[in-house]
Amino acid sequence: MAYVWYISAIVGAEANEDETMATATLKQIAERTGLSIRTVSRIIGDGGTGVGAQRHSSSTRGLVLSAARELGYRPNAFAKAVRTGRFGCIAILLSSSTPHRSTLPGTLYEGIDDALAEHNLHLTLARVSDEKLKSEEAVPKILREWMADGLLVNYNYDIPASFLQTINDTRIPSVWINTKQEVNAVWPDDFAAGRSATGQLLALGHRRIAYAINENAEGHYSATDRRNGYEAAMLAAGLSPQILRFPTPNVPGARTTVVPPEEWAEGSPIWGPEAAGTRPTAIVAYMPYIANYFVFLAASHGLQAPRDFSIMTFSEQRADEAGVLVTSWRIPVYAVGQEAVRMLLARLSSAGHEPQPPVVVPFTRPESDASVGPPPASSA
Amino acid sequence: MAYVWYISAIVGAEANEDETMATATLKQIAERTGLSIRTVSRIIGDGGTGVGAQRHSSSTRGLVLSAARELGYRPNAFAKAVRTGRFGCIAILLSSSTPHRSTLPGTLYEGIDDALAEHNLHLTLARVSDEKLKSEEAVPKILREWMADGLLVNYNYDIPASFLQTINDTRIPSVWINTKQEVNAVWPDDFAAGRSATGQLLALGHRRIAYAINENAEGHYSATDRRNGYEAAMLAAGLSPQILRFPTPNVPGARTTVVPPEEWAEGSPIWGPEAAGTRPTAIVAYMPYIANYFVFLAASHGLQAPRDFSIMTFSEQRADEAGVLVTSWRIPVYAVGQEAVRMLLARLSSAGHEPQPPVVVPFTRPESDASVGPPPASSA
DNA sequence: CTGAAAGCGCTAACAT
DNA sequence: ATGTTAGCGCTTTCAG
Numbered sequence: 001m002a003y004v005w006y007i008s009a010i011v012g013a014e015a016n017e018d019e020t021m022a023t024a025t026l027k028q029i030a031e032r033t034g035l036s037i038r039t040v041s042r043i044i045g046d047g048g049t050g051v052g053a054q055r056h057s058s059s060t061r062g063l064v065l066s067a068a069r070e071l072g073y074r075p076n077a078f079a080k081a082v083r084t085g086r087f088g089c090i091a092i093l094l095s096s097s098t099p100h101r102s103t104l105p106g107t108l109y110e111g112i113d114d115a116l117a118e119h120n121l122h123l124t125l126a127r128v129s130d131e132k133l134k135s136e137e138a139v140p141k142i143l144r145e146w147m148a149d150g151l152l153v154n155y156n157y158d159i160p161a162s163f164l165q166t167i168n169d170t171r172i173p174s175v176w177i178n179t180k181q182e183v184n185a186v187w188p189d190d191f192a193a194g195r196s197a198t199g200q201l202l203a204l205g206h207r208r209i210a211y212a213i214n215e216n217a218e219g220h221y222s223a224t225d226r227r228n229g230y231e232a233a234m235l236a237a238g239l240s241p242q243i244l245r246f247p248t249p250n251v252p253g254a255r256t257t258v259v260p261p262e263e264w265a266e267g268s269p270i271w272g273p274e275a276a277g278t279r280p281t282a283i284v285a286y287m288p289y290i291a292n293y294f295v296f297l298a299a300s301h302g303l304q305a306p307r308d309f310s311i312m313t314f315s316e317q318r319a320d321e322a323g324v325l326v327t328s329w330r331i332p333v334y335a336v337g338q339e340a341v342r343m344l345l346a347r348l349s350s351a352g353h354e355p356q357p358p359v360v361v362p363f364t365r366p367e368s369d370a371s372v373g374p375p376p377a378s379s380a
Numbered sequence: 381m382a383y384v385w386y387i388s389a390i391v392g393a394e395a396n397e398d399e400t401m402a403t404a405t406l407k408q409i410a411e412r413t414g415l416s417i418r419t420v421s422r423i424i425g426d427g428g429t430g431v432g433a434q435r436h437s438s439s440t441r442g443l444v445l446s447a448a449r450e451l452g453y454r455p456n457a458f459a460k461a462v463r464t465g466r467f468g469c470i471a472i473l474l475s476s477s478t479p480h481r482s483t484l485p486g487t488l489y490e491g492i493d494d495a496l497a498e499h500n501l502h503l504t505l506a507r508v509s510d511e512k513l514k515s516e517e518a519v520p521k522i523l524r525e526w527m528a529d530g531l532l533v534n535y536n537y538d539i540p541a542s543f544l545q546t547i548n549d550t551r552i553p554s555v556w557i558n559t560k561q562e563v564n565a566v567w568p569d570d571f572a573a574g575r576s577a578t579g580q581l582l583a584l585g586h587r588r589i590a591y592a593i594n595e596n597a598e599g600h601y602s603a604t605d606r607r608n609g610y611e612a613a614m615l616a617a618g619l620s621p622q623i624l625r626f627p628t629p630n631v632p633g634a635r636t637t638v639v640p641p642e643e644w645a646e647g648s649p650i651w652g653p654e655a656a657g658t659r660p661t662a663i664v665a666y667m668p669y670i671a672n673y674f675v676f677l678a679a680s681h682g683l684q685a686p687r688d689f690s691i692m693t694f695s696e697q698r699a700d701e702a703g704v705l706v707t708s709w710r711i712p713v714y715a716v717g718q719e720a721v722r723m724l725l726a727r728l729s730s731a732g733h734e735p736q737p738p739v740v741v742p743f744t745r746p747e748s749d750a751s752v753g754p755p756p757a758s759s760a
Numbered sequence: 761c762t763g764a765a766a767g768c769g770c771t772a773a774c775a776t
Numbered sequence: 777a778t779g780t781t782a783g784c785g786c787t788t789t790c791a792g
Contacts, residue, residue: 023550027770035779036780037770041769042778060777075770079770082458082459106484109483110507122521300679416762422762425787460785462769464788771783773782
């Protein structure tokens with residue numbers, strides 16, 4: 001099968017007049033049909049059905065369209081861009097610095113691409129590393145040359161001043177994703193998510209609710225914002241927050257042995273039967289894998305959710321890794337992508353590329369109550 | 381800070397002669413310096429240091445370069461592409477069909493981008509869904525128009541015939557990533573990885589080695605290839621393979637309760653003290669989260685790696701989620717990206733865009749022995 | 761060392 | 777309903 005198609009590709013190329021040309025041009029279609037380039041352009045350029053094309057006789061249209069099909073014509077997007085002055089292309093800038101390499105999450109890309117596709121735009125990638133930003137040489141092609149109508153910046157952590165400067169110098173209208181900027185920025189509402197998740201547990205009757213986070217998660221605002229939302233909800237309910245700080249993953253000293261909470265710096269024995277009256281009846285976990293950790297650890301003491309305790313987390317997708325389904329508030333990654341594009345297009349179509357007010361996108365509610373329920377009767 | 385830069389952007393725009401133009405053109409520099417466009421082009425186009433530029437007097441060069449800097453000149457990549465006939469751009473095609481959405485993993489992108497950057501190329505994205513492939517309308521812009529010199533296809537699962545046809549029709553030279561095709565394809569050597577991981581455990585003296593996989597992992601060749609590699613190694617050593625099939629994650633019926641191996645379809649009680657003489661002394665896990673599952677489950681029985689059993693898996697990055705470090709063979713994602721670009725560029729520079737023989741990239745050895753050691757003395 | 765002219769593929773404005 | 781001319785920003789060719 002694979003073999004078949006490359007052979008047919010070669011045959012197709014030989015059938016073409018010029019072997020080195022992958023596709024035909026308007027000129028070739030014009031020569032072949034005996035019409036002018038302009039006529040062909042009108043018919044093709046409007047997709048064969050637009051207003052321009054309708055003005056031509058159907059016989060002419062048929063002639064042009066069939067010739068285009070035979071020659072395998074595809075319009076040269078770059079030539080069109082040069083002529084119209086619009087690239088039809090948005091670039092996204094990703095950081096590649098360690099330890100916070102910011103990749104392009106699939107859902108974010110889908111949100112962006114769906115929004116772009118409505119306007120027949122496409123997405124081009126650029127990557128920049130902290131180290132390289134220092135030397136002028138290594139500025140990515142997309143900032144060095146001129147090739148996009150606008151720029152999305154997905155750089156989640158501390159933004160070096162030189163980076164801001166570089167982007168500024170390009171004078172390309174940009175929008176920041178997942179970064180709290182005063183203008184031209186879109187990010188998810190982590191604070192409200194932390195508060196809502198906690199509120200949901202409070203409404204079920206929980207009082208001893210803990211927030212679990214890994215030590216190395218600091219650095220991104222989402223970590224502190226979710227926690228602040230949790231604490232705000234607890235304090236508003238007259239309860240005292242309890243932080244379970246999860247020890248040292250992702251560091252050189254990581255070990256294979258599972259670390260029981262008893263060994264944690266700020267942790268306390270919460271699983272044994274002696275802690276039944278004092279341990280949290282609910283946990284809000286910063287990330288799914290932290291939730292999984294607790295679910296497994298609890299299972300080793302014969303405890304399971306939601307019967308013996310409730311657990312809730314935040315995730316982009318349904319949180320069911322390792323066969324364990326945990327109730328989670330959904331990070332609105334798709335919507336953030338869409339909003340970012342919407343904002344960028346608004347900037348582009350405004351007179352002086354007006355700066356836009358920031359957009360904070362709410363999380364969506366959990367679709368499942370799998371790991372959440374009322375506190376156990378024995379907890380009182 | 382954020383405020384500062386957008387203000388300066390506006391000021392910069394106003395300082396420019398044409399408010400709507402984000403950057404200057406060669407013509408503007410020529411007018412300003414009183415030189416011809418060609419001269420400016422030669423100096424700028426060669427980066428100010430190339431052979432072309434050297435032929436000009438240093439005073440002319442200085443004049444041009446400072447004018448370019450003042451005007452914030454950046455070359456129009458698309459105009460250059462139209463003139464030279466090369467887009468300077470490679471496209472990558474991603475599937476977005478459920479359940480197998482194929483995103484662009486960060487490491488793959490880095491491998492691709494590093495290889496492309498050496499040739500001053502950049503990467504453009506295209507996304508296509510199975511459903512949309514059926515209707516002609518929804519062919520992504522990148523296939524509909526002509527805008528890339530070559531195409532990388534990252535479509536990991538079953539490739540629909542219509543998809544192959546669509547790509548073929550574009551006549552754009554392409555290379556397949558993570559798909560076993562007879563030509564023009566690059567993929568990681570999962571079979572050898574499975575065999576090597578097993579061989580490593582055999583060399584340590586293990587005899588009862590199990591392979592653990594989740595039920596829904598079937599569908600991609602990596603799942604079967606790693607397993608086949610494991611089985612080949614076991615059979616070559618005169619041992620019988622044992623598959624631990626992990627139950628039903630990612631399906632509607634997923635539950636919060638941890639499923640003990642006793643309940644598995646093909647599983648058997650392996651953790652209790654009664655199984656000490658029969659349970660596997662080592663496990664090869666298909667993915668990190670499966671390894672984590674076993675580590676946690678074992679911990680609940682007081683067993684830890686590598687003291688009581690060995691466990692090994694395959695991962696792109698260091699496998700230390702949830703604070704648990706598991707020895708893992710590394711999927712050579714970065715190298716696959718690099719090789720794919722290399723292959724594509726080889727095709728492009730060959731006379732008739734010659735098909736290239738496939739490249740199978742070996743995994744790299746684990747950098748840590750954290751969860752692997754000799755079998756426990758009690759296992760005999 | 762420098763410049764004039766042509767043209768890449770396409771579309772916009774104005775003919776006819 | 778169709779064609780002519782011009783030009784986007786850039787590089788190539790060929791002259792000075």
